[in-house]
Amino acid sequence: MPSETLEATGDVRELSYAEAVREALGQAMEADERVFLFGEDVGVYGGAFGVSGDLVHRFGKERVIDTPISELGIAGAAVGAAITGMRPVLEIQFSDFVTLAMEQLVNQAAKIRFMFGGKASVPMVVRLPGGSGTGAAAQHSQSLEAWFAHVPGLKVLQPSTPHDAKGMLLAAIDDPNPVLIFEHKLLYKTKGHVPAEAYRVPIGQAAIRREGRDITIVGSSIMARKAEAAAERLAGDGISAEVIDLRSIRPIDFTTIAESVRKTHRLLVVYEGVKTMGIGAEISAMIAESEVFDFLDAPIIRLGGADSPIPYNPVLEKAAVPQEDDIVTAAANLVRRGEA
């Protein structure tokens, strides 16, 4: 696992995902005075999901800045600060609200370097809490990461563990490009081992969470965690599943996926965003176009979000996105019967 090899041998504690993000923000601001955090309610409120916490008290209101409810404006402000020597980290309170900031992210942040012939760079980070499962309904639960992965010039990350949440945020702050980090809201309270010092998880490397022979399950964000749990159950059923956590969807680590599929001959892609025109379509197509196509012994299967807005009712909400049982069933069917 690439991430493990980069782990330092120093002090390692159990932290929650949210604590790991906060620790990364704190360490980045301590190390580099160009770094500042801003967004709606990130100050004394501590962030809508408590991620920024006490940072305003440690770094002051000049560096942990509460903004008006102006998503387009603050996204543009991040661009302006980034091109003039700062390292802004912007929090979009719910990733759904990024729809209001599309212009600045897609037309400006992503393209400025290219349009200016490489003579500018836009080193900004946008953190976007997303995903369903909190009963927040259709306008506060979406998984829109694939939209941004469609835009050359942006980088799009989906860390699934506290370890990666910290290491990838620090790598993103170092990165000279605009980086969007989609943090699944249900992951904020999950715990994991996190080294104390500032370390980086390289952008664009997937992690093999579990090795297997019979099938490759590629998951992004929380679906990587669900795939891991599903693989454990599949093992009890005699099916050896390899689980790949994408971690980064632009750039995407196609090599790791292709090598795995070459070995297992079967591919299941699991993601929470709407299945149609989503991440799974891209991965499926990349495999189909590549020389690994010849190693497929079954159709590629995608498990993605339903073609539906996220509903309020908890039963419907669960039905709208892939669950662990769905992954187990789909993987078992694919291995045993060659179909979903």
Next chain:
Amino acid sequence: MPVEVILPKVDMDMETGTIEAWHVKEGDLVRQGDTIFEIGTNKAVMEVEAPATGAIRNIKAETGVPITVGTPVAWIYRDGEAQDAVPARAPSPSSAGSVPDGPAKSPPIEPAIATSPATAGLRATPLARRIARQNGLELAAVSGTGPRGRIGEADVRRHLDERRRCASPQAALAPVPAGALTEGRLQPFSAIRRIVATRLSESTRTAPHFYLTSEIEMSAARDLLRRLAARHERIGAPKPSITVLIARIAARILRDHPVINASAEGEATRFHENVDIGIAMERDGDLVVPVLRDAGNMDMPAMTREFARLRDGMAKRTLTPAELGGGTFTISNLGMYGVDSFTAIINPPQGAILAIGRTVDKPVGRDGQIVLRPMANFTLSSDHRIIDGVAAARFMADLREAVENPEVLL
């Protein structure tokens, strides 16, 4: 959209089927549930019903040719559906892409369907195709076990293994001159013939056979059969045959010889709880083996009735695949054809088969005298992977005892 009619899988180990007869012809109107064709499997003839109501079009499967399970064999067009959506015959590769005669009609409504017949017979995964390509293997020769007959990696590997085992050194040493064996009529295997060929080839390759023959006196058995015949007549049961009597006896003593009523399963022996005895029979030149289920718990009238029912059903082709497979032991009697003795090939995955020759009066020594007695040769073929010589010999000893003194047992 027209409804596809496929060659259905009607039995667990069915890879291909042969259409024995079409009950409909091109353009016929059928109702959902009507019988449209019959398929022969390795065990029985099955009627296939129309999956929808409409007109039958594009019948593309001929009778008597093995077809991979899942292959579309015709389409049913419902009212108002364009009938030229699918070419009357799947285009041959040489005509693919050629311009049809005359002015172009309206474009096909379902182009996806129009192209599927050409490829449907060869559903295969990319990996299967790759391995086939690397091994110079025509995929058409491989039977697919995946959904809709799709050929997967495992199918190709199995085929290649078989091909490797079959490669005969003699054939390699003395190649047949081209054309030397091409005269005469070439008849493709029937579906049943294919299965028989595959299964018995597998049996001789994988099961090391050994044979024990006993010459057994049939006087008491004949007496008993005579008396049973009279009794069966009284109670309205069919007349018993020597085959049924031996099956009855074998069923009884097999309970004391579990290792003979067993199968090799990988690297294990499967001991069967029931005794299900298959009787090898011939039908229209094909070998079929109807099974007397739970023969160990049947009395003679019941067994005779069941045997008559199976024989009758076989002739009328009304037996289900379940009635034609899955025995734990097989009996083959060729005595009625004047055969003295023979060795049979084990019906896999069973562990043994009993071959019975004709009963003939022979001089034998009894109490210091040479006398004539009705004698028959019983030969047991055993799979040495699970049955040793002594175990087989003990079974044969008990068989002799029981056949020569049947009333003790029955």
Next chain:
Amino acid sequence: MSARKTDDTSGAQRPNQRPELAALDDETIAGALTRMHLIRKFEEAAEASYMRGLIHGTMHLSIGQEASAVGATLPLEAHDYILSTHRGHGHCIARGAEPKLMFAEFFGKETGYCKGRGGSMHIADVEGGNLGANGIVGGGLPIAVGVGMSIKAQKNGRVCMVFFGDGASNEGAFHEALNMASIWKLPVVFVCENNKYGMSMDISRAMAVANVADRAAAYAMPGHSVDGNDLAGVAAVAREAVARARSGEGPSLIECKTYRWRGHSKSDRNLYRSKEEIEEWRLQDPIRRLEDELKAHDRFDAPSLMKLEEDAQREIDTAVEFARTCPDPDPKDLTRDVYAI
């Protein structure tokens, strides 16, 4: 510099001139006139190249608006920033861009300001403080807020001037940007070039207030409405706004009322305005107005003014020739600058 030298450079010693003009010394005036000529001639040459098929795509010409671009940037210092618009050639030249590198960009050449990747709508000179023209109406406004935040955090005393049109003042970005700049007292000067039309939409149909400057009141910042064809007038309000920004008092909104002589872009057939209206505004030519005023006050004579114009024309002719002979980008470098490494 061929202007007639004067010993005094103080406006107080030019009592018969209006204060806005008197405040500008001859060297400044000559420099501004040169820039206005360069803008005019650059755009005329660009238009001619386009009509001869030497340039593809489209362009948005600002002929007639030269005074607002040059006047507004006159008070800026070398390290200050500007952000520009789709009609941005004037802002680039006013800020000191080299016409030959701009033409190379127009011609799509590797030697252009953006290596041929940006074209007319995206000319930038980041090192020179020009953070770029923008193809999105109002796109530069929120960016200016971030630039202001940088300046404040870095305490470097700079100012950011962002140009936009009357149309952009109806975008949400305008209101979000002015609000944030005001609450955080950022060193930003918002310069609206009100040329009466958002493409074909007359401002009287597009906004309920009479002046864009009136909108400053909603954000508690000064709003100035000024004759955008009067170089000296524009420079005077810009000087006040820049000073306010630099001193930490916060942003200002300047509205330069002006007019574009050409259509919105090359596809415009001028169906929404009359020939008479265009002719009326041509009489308000900002270059001729300034020249006439200078001659009237006897600050420059006709030959020296003529020389400024001829020098500008020569520079533009050389620039076009330079651009035409430069190499095209190599297609293998297509994605080279998508990401910084």
